[in-house]
Amino acid sequence: MRQNKQGTAEKLLRAAIDLIAEKGYNGVTTHEIAEAADLSEKTLFRHYGSKQNLLESALERFQYAEEMRTLFTEQLAWELEIDLLAICRKYHEIMNRDRKLIQIALKDEIHIPGFKERRLQHPRQLLTMLTQYLATMQEKGKIACPNPSMQAFTFMMAQYGAFMNDLEAGQNYPEIALESFIQENVKIFARSLA
Numbered sequence: 001m002r003q004n005k006q007g008t009a010e011k012l013l014r015a016a017i018d019l020i021a022e023k024g025y026n027g028v029t030t031h032e033i034a035e036a037a038d039l040s041e042k043t044l045f046r047h048y049g050s051k052q053n054l055l056e057s058a059l060e061r062f063q064y065a066e067e068m069r070t071l072f073t074e075q076l077a078w079e080l081e082i083d084l085l086a087i088c089r090k091y092h093e094i095m096n097r098d099r100k101l102i103q104i105a106l107k108d109e110i111h112i113p114g115f116k117e118r119r120l121q122h123p124r125q126l127l128t129m130l131t132q133y134l135a136t137m138q139e140k141g142k143i144a145c146p147n148p149s150m151q152a153f154t155f156m157m158a159q160y161g162a163f164m165n166d167l168e169a170g171q172n173y174p175e176i177a178l179e180s181f182i183q184e185n186v187k188i189f190a191r192s193l194a
Contacts, residue, residue, distance in 0.1 A: 021100035
């Protein structure tokens with residue numbers, strides 16, 4: 001029974017993301033979302049209560065903070081270049097997997113009360129984790145990092161900019177491959193903190 005409820009919730013979340021990304025938040029109805037999920041609108045309301053709650057649940061379910069936390073707590077080598085490559089690759093893997101949610105946020109968050117604040121929780125958590133990582137690397141004497149929070153922010157913004165270019169199918173700078181950018185960015189950043 002529990003697995004069936006989870007399957008129903010997952011179908012609704014996926015249908016909502018697909019339709020809202022395509023038509024916009026105000027351009028899709030709960031009836032259309034339920035129909036796309038092969039469920040009744042009554043089922044949608046029983047699970048989520050409203051379209052906004054459904055979208056907020058999708059944001060919570062498919063954002064990256066928990067996966068990044070696992071990387072930071074269980075998978076670091078405590079070698080700057082190796083770790084930054086792992087962080088970048090995981091970040092881009094997750095952002096690309098969830099690209100429809102990002103498109104929704106960019107297009108529609110102004111229409112959804114509180115959505116922007118909820119969306120920003122995940123990058124803020126990543127900024128905190130990256131800042132703590134750089135501070136710890138500084139304490140261990142492995143890097144010279146006078147301002148871990150600013151260095152973390154600078155590094156994150158470079159990755160976000162690369163993702164945004166890629167979000168538009170790499171049309172702005174088509175000759176620059178994402179993996180090449182990641183490797184070069186990490187090399188330059190690691191060298192600057194050595």
